[in-house]
Amino acid sequence: xxxxxxxxxxxxxxxxxxxxxxxxxxxxxxxxxxxxxxxxxxxxxxxxxxxxxxxxxxxxxxxxxxxxxxxxxxxxxxxxxxxxxxxxxxxxxxxxxxxxxxxxxxxxxxxxxxxxxxxxxxxxxxxxxxxxxxxxxxxxxxxxxxxxxxxxxxxxxxxxxxxxxxxxxxxxxxxxxxxxxxxxxxxxxxxxxxxxxxxxxxxxxxxxxxxxxxxxxxxxxxxxxxxxxxxxxxxxxxxxxxxxxxxxxxxxxxxxxxxxxxxxxxxxxxxxxxxxxxxxxxxxxxxxxxxxxxxxxxxxxxxxxxxxx
Amino acid sequence: xxxxxxxxxxxxxxxxxxxxxxxxxxxxxxxxxxxxxxxxxxxxxxxxxxxxxxxxxxxxxxxxxxxxxxxxxxxxxxxxxxxxxxxxxxxxxxxxxxxxxxxxxxxxxxxxxxxxxxxxxxxxxxxxxxxxxxxxxxxxxxxxxxxxxxxxxxxxxxxxxxxxxxxxxxxxxxxxxxxxxxxxxxxxxxxxxxxxxxxxxxxxxxxxxxxxxxxxxxxxxxxxxxxxxxxxxxxxxxxxxxxxxxxxxxxxxxxxxxxxxxxxxxxxxxxxxxxxxxxxxxxxxxxxxxxx
Numbered sequence: 001x002x003x004x005x006x007x008x009x010x011x012x013x014x015x016x017x018x019x020x021x022x023x024x025x026x027x028x029x030x031x032x033x034x035x036x037x038x039x040x041x042x043x044x045x046x047x048x049x050x051x052x053x054x055x056x057x058x059x060x061x062x063x064x065x066x067x068x069x070x071x072x073x074x075x076x077x078x079x080x081x082x083x084x085x086x087x088x089x090x091x092x093x094x095x096x097x098x099x100x101x102x103x104x105x106x107x108x109x110x111x112x113x114x115x116x117x118x119x120x121x122x123x124x125x126x127x128x129x130x131x132x133x134x135x136x137x138x139x140x141x142x143x144x145x146x147x148x149x150x151x152x153x154x155x156x157x158x159x160x161x162x163x164x165x166x167x168x169x170x171x172x173x174x175x176x177x178x179x180x181x182x183x184x185x186x187x188x189x190x191x192x193x194x195x196x197x198x199x200x201x202x203x204x205x206x207x208x209x210x211x212x213x214x215x216x217x218x219x220x221x222x223x224x225x226x227x228x229x230x231x232x233x234x235x236x237x238x239x240x241x242x243x244x245x246x247x248x249x250x251x252x253x254x255x256x257x258x259x260x261x262x263x264x265x266x267x268x269x270x271x272x273x274x275x276x277x278x279x280x281x282x283x284x285x286x287x288x289x290x291x292x293x294x295x296x297x298x299x300x301x302x303x304x305x306x307x308x309x
Numbered sequence: 310x311x312x313x314x315x316x317x318x319x320x321x322x323x324x325x326x327x328x329x330x331x332x333x334x335x336x337x338x339x340x341x342x343x344x345x346x347x348x349x350x351x352x353x354x355x356x357x358x359x360x361x362x363x364x365x366x367x368x369x370x371x372x373x374x375x376x377x378x379x380x381x382x383x384x385x386x387x388x389x390x391x392x393x394x395x396x397x398x399x400x401x402x403x404x405x406x407x408x409x410x411x412x413x414x415x416x417x418x419x420x421x422x423x424x425x426x427x428x429x430x431x432x433x434x435x436x437x438x439x440x441x442x443x444x445x446x447x448x449x450x451x452x453x454x455x456x457x458x459x460x461x462x463x464x465x466x467x468x469x470x471x472x473x474x475x476x477x478x479x480x481x482x483x484x485x486x487x488x489x490x491x492x493x494x495x496x497x498x499x500x501x502x503x504x505x506x507x508x509x510x511x512x513x514x515x516x517x518x519x520x521x522x523x524x525x526x527x528x529x530x531x532x533x534x535x536x537x538x539x540x541x542x543x544x545x546x547x548x549x550x551x552x553x554x555x556x557x558x559x560x561x562x563x564x565x566x567x568x569x570x571x572x573x574x575x576x577x578x579x580x581x582x583x584x585x586x587x588x589x590x591x592x593x594x595x596x597x598x599x600x601x
Contacts, residue, residue, distance in 0.1 A: 028504065029424055032416050032417060032420035032505075033430070036416075037433065039473050040440075040473055042455075044440055044448060044452075045440075047448040047451035047452040047455060048447060050451040110338055110345070113335055114333070115334065115338050119588075121346055123584075123589070123592065126591070127349055127353070127581075130530055130534075131534065131577055132551075132552045132577065134552045135552065135573045142570075143355065147355075181348070193596040194599075238442075242444050242446065244536075245552075263537075266446040266447075266450075267541075280447075280451075283444075283447035283449075283450075286446065287443060287447050290444050291442045
């Protein structure tokens with residue numbers, strides 16, 4: 001409804017404005033956007049295009065360079081370190097996205113039901129979102145390497161008896177856990193906003209009909225908040241594919257290079273390894289991957305949305 | 310800040326009392342959520358007690374209260390990291406980013422929202438939104454060089470980048486809101502002889518207050534806690550922000566965890582304190598942004 005009324009109003013506005021002061025009004029609006037556009041092009045678009053340009057060169061970040069065609073791109077697919085970083089990043093991002101969304105939806109539903117101290121609990125669950133990812137990583141680094149092994153030893157669980165961050169097979173799980181701990185906070189708030197749009201009468205009617213809470217969730221709640229589900233899934237996956245801070249703090253890519261994310265490889269290779277051109281090719285591939293995954297997700301999830309309604 | 314809207318709070322407490330009378334509180338769910346909230350509170354508690362212990366009190370499960378309180382951890386961390394200086398840099402960057410973002414991004418969004426039928430402005434809208442999909446690592450290397458060439462590899466360049474990079478997301482949030490403002494308000498102002506600038510300043514900007522709060526909160530959290538952008542942009546060690554300081558001193562902390570935790574706690578404290586008092590306002594601000 002709001003969309004159609006906005007559409008109806010818009011032409012009237014401009015007609016009204018144009019009739020009175022046709023050229024001056026236009027100019028003012030241009031002045032409002034041009035400086036921002038210029039700055040955005042200088043600070044965002046040009047770096048993006050420069051990066052794409054250098055991906056076809058052997059530039060080290062300093063000194064001379066030559067065009068090498070698609071040489072960098074071909075090498076990327078033969079580079080075990082690059083392939084491993086994509087593997088780690090995908091597994092990490094997909095697992096964490098699922099954990100975050102299931103956990104956040106569960107907590108949001110609990111917070112939205114008739115509980116005592118609702119505002120206080122809501123406030124507590126949002127705390128991780130106001131903390132620095134890097135510092136949270138450092139705190140958990142200590143907890144996971146010093147305190148968790150003691151609990152593991154006390155319980156006699158072998159894989160928990162040593163630091164999981166030092167274990168090449170389990171370190172990624174530690175990163176998933178800490179990232180989820182922090183990311184759930186924001187998703188909870190978005191789901192809570194969604195849950196508040198669901199009219200309470202629907203539940204009353206459903207419980208009169210004898211529908212179980214489980215049934216009510218799948219038949220009423222989920223279809224009505226599926227738009228929020230889509231947004232959360234897309235935002236979470238896009239953000240997690242770029243993970244950097246928490247990995248620096250927790251494992252710094254280790255043990256070995258088993259938890260190196262793509263962002264980390266680009267940072268290290270580009271700034272410290274003299275691989276500027278090569279890492280720009282990596283970045284372009286990374287950009288394509290993120291755009292394709294986001295669009296794919298939007299398509300699949302919004303088709304689901306339509307099915308439900 | 311929390312006194313901005315006293316009436317809704319009063320109304321809310323009133324209705325809650327009324328609803329409590331009608332339907333009873335769900336005790337098992339309250340207990341479940343209380344247990345779950347321990348997953349948030351225990352790490353925070355752990356951070357605080359660790360910061361107050363001496364090195365030889367560390368160990369065990371780490372949850373025991375300190376046998377004697379060691380405030381000197383804080384003074385050690387304060388001196389080692391030059392805390393007041395880093396706090397000042399982080400504060401300047403965050404405040405400047407928030408103010409600049411609210412003033413400029415709302416203006417750009419207003420011009421776009423009111424001219425969406427013109428091809429130029431429509432193209433501009435999609436140009437900014439498309440940038441949301443560009444991951445930062447692809448710009449990271451070139452922009453670092455560019456900022457150094459422009460002489461902007463300092464806190465000024467940093468808050469400028471937050472303001473400009475924020476455009477993509479903020480324009481999305483602002484235009485959705487501005488479209489819902491009836492055009493009659495502006496028509497009345499223009500009829501009274503107000504220019505577009507005056508209309509924006511006197512009519513539109515005040516109406517935008519709730520969404521300005523949303524954008525301000527999100528920008529504040531981003532600029533205060535960000536690590537990667539300061540890491541690559543800031544070249545002078547004297548201009549390090551708080552997260553960057555934790556990273557740089559990590560090597561020195563390795564032997565002394567109590568000092569490290571005191572330093573972490575001091576870096577997190579300013580926002581935690583503000584949040585303690587403005588909690589309701591912050592959460593409703595973030596929620597408002599997600600409904601649009």
